[in-house]
Amino acid sequence: MSEVLIKVDHLSKKFCRSLKRSMYYGVTDTLKTMAGVNYSTDTLRPSEFWSLNDISFELQRGETLGIIGINGSGKSTLLRLLSGIFPPDRGKIEINGNIGALIAVGAGFHPHMTGKQNIYLNGTLLGMTRKEIDQKFDLIVDFAELHESLDTPVATYSSGMKVRLGFSIAIHCKPDIMLIDEVLSVGDMGFRNKSLRKIYEYKKKSNGVIFISHDLEQIKTLCDRLIILDKGKILFDGNTYEGIVKYEDRVREERLKKIKGAEITNQIINTLGKFQLKESHGEVLEFIDIGILNMDSVPSDFIGVNDHLNYYCDFKLKKELKDISFSVGILDEVYKPLIWVMNNDGNKEVFKDLKPDNYRLIVQFPEHNLVPGIYYPNIAIRNGETGETYERAWTKASFHVRANGDQVSRGLIKVNENWMLNPNSIDANNDLVFDFLKPGDIAIDCGANVGEVTAKMAEKGATVYAFEPNPYAFKVLSERFKNNENVILINKGVWDKKHMMPLYLHKNSEANPEKYSVSSSILKHKRNVDIDNFIDIELIDLHEFIMDLNTDIAILKLDVEGAEIEILNKLIDQNSISKIKQVLVETHEKQMPELFQPTKNLRVKIKEKGLTHINLNWV
């Protein structure tokens, strides 16, 4: 049920910069009004400017709209227009329902009146009737946590108490549409949390909320939609997350302009332009230019977050130099070196026997891993043989790494991470999972190792097929179950096809082959295996094995160091999985990041097919 609560149509509002002119306009406009002369407000007179210029948007029922803007963008003016405090100069506002505005908490508070008296005063001012205030009085006091201070004058309250009281009164007005201007940034964390919960309640009751804040995290959490105001115009109206990224970029662009503005000014004063030298030895070499190149190899002020970073420095070498050493850094806004490299670290790239000439040094970073932000290149050039420093400079040649649309700037470096959340699995020692087994049931233990799980399965009298390819582990298994007719041991591995494969042993397996047998794997890229230490093993096709058994299987346990993904995919695709009552799998994406995506895909597949008998979180 969508309904438009607020419709703003080509709204504009102007103000006057000059105080004297403002007075003059005010008096002349008022005298015209007295004389009954109509005058229009839709053009700008000298010294006037549009604080809001041609704003149009709608607020739907149940929507929480965030409004952010660089200071002076007109946000508070917009709130006042929506509240009816200021009249518009152009355009129209339509409001369906009553509006409550939290523009400044505690409006009308008299310092000599008690908290209780002020509740009645402020509540009435905000539009509540006496009866309403009587009914909500206790709720207001509870929320504000001011039971003891109710009968003392508000002048004795701390600023936090005043805010709590003012906010509590306003929030209990329960208007259809709530306008909130920055007031959630006050109070201690407990109170802020309470206030956020209250705002959330509003959302759920499908009222409308307009929320102005500088706290981008709050906006991201609470708002369904975001409008960015810039110098009185709407810069963006859409998805909250995209808006935040765009906003951060815009703020950085403004900052960069200011910094560049300062740099240009510095250029006039400082003949070395972008360079702010720390140390210089001009006889051997001299800086000319520094900065970054864009993807077209042209000096630029910005690159994208996924672009290569091509750092360059032009300098003039005046004398012959046998060996040159460069120390190149990229600093963040607080001058912390995030990237710092030298060409002669471990002889990465040596430059020898240089003749006097103009040179361009380029240092290319195919993956710079910088988050969107403003950075400064800096450099030192030294004699590679003697270590003498010829030129060393901090620079103000700042550049901007721009977001590519979905990269919020957080932290110092850009990473690609995987998120996993699993409930703490049933302990392998918890026998309940095997409780339902009875004599005559079939159980399969793949990756039996030394037989801990096999033993539990066999305890219940089930017939257990235990697969273990590692010879050292198999030896232990054989000893353990030599007298048990129900346990059938197979010295082979399992996979999705019949194959001979090397089994890579754990790095430490020479020291203690049995202990480390559990970590051996057919997957070469498992981190803790030694790829030069392997045994050839035979693998069977588990799907075929199950089909050959031609009977229902009570439990299948898979702990096969990474091979489980392919095996399960085959069992699901060929539908042998339906023959198994319960499948317990230990996955290995934590140890092998390459498996992360395949494991994730498998989880999705299992969920989509509704295969609830497969437990991928078993340990």
Next chain:
Amino acid sequence: MSNKVIYEPNQYAKIGFFKTMLTVFKNAVASKELILQLYKRDFLMQYKKSFLGLGWMIFGPIMGIVSWVLMDSAGVLSPGDVGVPYPVYVLFGTSIWGLFMSFFASSSQTLQIAAGFIQQVNFHHEALLFKQGLQNLTNFGISLIINVIVMLSFGVVPSWYIALMPLLIIPIFFLAASAGLIISILSTLTSDVSRIASFFLSLLMFITPVIYDSTDKVLWLRQCNLYNPLTYLITGPRDLVLTGMMSNPEYYLLSIFMATGFFMIALRFFYISEKKVIEKMI
């Protein structure tokens, strides 16, 4: 139940004159709780930080009486024959004049008294005017009681017309508020206005026969008295209460008519302009 509200440029000027009066009246009635709360806030709190507290409401008029009685007994004033003991005449007359002045002073502060929150909350600003008036009335009510005591102690029995005082005050309020509302609007723009207005109003006291009788004064003063509506609005009730008679009741009625007319015009002006000047209140 949702109510639709529209905000557009110059919208308040678009509604008719008499509709404005109706709207103001409806708004004032709707705001009666607010008027009461603001009244309590400002009235009770004005004496909060003093030892005498509300005692000042009585002490103030008493000090006034004392100064007039002293000056009369010292022969400083030569007001002429006013028909009743002079202290009674001057006290009551100046009380009514004082009411007019206080109505004017408070109504010219209509928007200013809410400076702290008028830009933060939207409410019917008409409430502020009536709340101001209510404060003045309360003060007058107390001084009226003291006046009656003084009258009785001088052997003057007030006529039954004293019961009509509440009605007789209304035109005084209208005239004072019409000037006050205009001043309030203009004062948000420039502070020159209120200073000029105060000056003119103090002159006004001289051309209103409050502390003197008009009869044997110079011509230009008598002419001023004659054409000054305040003359009738103030002396009318005074004479009615003190002597039971009013000279020139027809001029009194005309003055009421003028005062009401001015008030409606001022109200209309206030209603159209106030939103526009509020944004200039910094």
